[in-house]
Amino acid sequence: MPKIAVVGTTAGWSSEKLTATVAGHTGFHLLVDMNRCVLDLERNTVWFENHDLSTMDAIMIKKIGARYSPDLLDRLEYLRLLESKGVPIFSAPRKIMGVLDRLSCTVTLREAGIPMPPTQITESPEQALRIVKEYGEAVFKPLFTSKARGMEIIRADDHPEEAIAAYRETNPIMYIQKKIELPDQDLGLAFLGGEYLTTYARQKTNGAWNTTTNSGGKYAPFTPQAETIELARKAQALFGLDFTCVDVAETEEGPLVFEVSAFGGFRGIQEASGQDAAQLYLDYVLQRIGHV
Incomplete structure (x- = not known):
């Protein structure tokens, strides 16, 4: 049986589930927490315990x-060294790098003409104020974040100068997106090996401005329009990830993409569609490395 390690977080639901799924098939259980690894350039390898x-x-x-x-x-970069030594890694570290930084991901999407909410980026508080006045209501998003952590709504009619100054203390590069009207939900479209798997909706259950589960949102099944699936397919193909979810909103003007994620989706897929993403992903990897 192959020795397959899972890079994840100890006690993280999806990390533990994937590791248990791998172990159930191979008999080998290894959940690698990167903050306990050593990159050994003398021996040209990476050690975990x-x-x-x-x-x-x-x-x-x-x-x-x-x-x-x-x-x-x-x-x-630790994992990139392993990949250079011939260890198959899913998804490839270089490809994950392309989506991890929100700005890098956004530039790639916009270069390809993927429709997104109006977005501007600046380090200037004066320009940030101008943008907020232009949008009326704007979402300030950290470049490295998930589940809306650190995101903030700043409104043109509610002391924006003070809010921008406070935000800029921890986010010198300000990624500013126009707040768009959503139908109380947005979507995660999952892809495995570039092929569409399923869609889950994240639905608001309270007065929060966003739909994330951190803010009380819940997962629900949803069947998107064909146009939405094709847009998400085009967006994820730009990055070549083995498993990914594309965050999309269906609006009156058509579907809009927020981001392409390298890590999300397992719980949403299971709760919304009943599909076992961990097993599907393992089956895919086993096939890719020739252990069917």
Whole structure:
């Protein structure tokens, strides 16, 4: 049986589920927490506890850390070294790097003509104020975040100068997106190996401005329009990830993409459609490495 390690977070629901799924098939259980790894450039490998990760038959990445931050890009460099030594990694570290930074992901999407909400980025508080006045109501988004952590609504009619100054203390590069009217839900469209799997909706259950489960949102089944699926397919194809979810909203003007994610989706897929994403992903990896 192949030795497949899972990179994830200890006690994280999706990381533990994927690791248990792998172990149930292979008999090998290894959940790698990157903050306990050593990149050994003398021996040209990466160690986790007493495991030389260069000896793995494959590595599946579920999470690089509990919270998004620029540090995660450095952790991916550990895995990039392993990939250069011939260890198959799903998804490839270079490809994850393309979506981890919100700005990098956005530029790639816009270069390809993917429709998104109006967005502007600046380091200037004066320009940020101008943008807020232009939009009326804007969402300020950290470049490294998930589940709306650190995001903030700033309104033109509610002391925007003070709000911008406070936000800029921890976010010198300000990613500013016009707040659009949503039908109390947005969508996650899941893809495996570039093929469409399913869609889950994230629905508001309270007065929160966003739909994330951190803010009380719930997952629900949803059948998107064909136009939405094709737009999400085009968006995810730009990055070539093995497993990904594309965050989309269906609006009166048509579907809009928010981002392409490298890590999300397992719980939403299971709760909304009953599909076992961990098993589907493992089956895909086994086929790719020749262990069907």
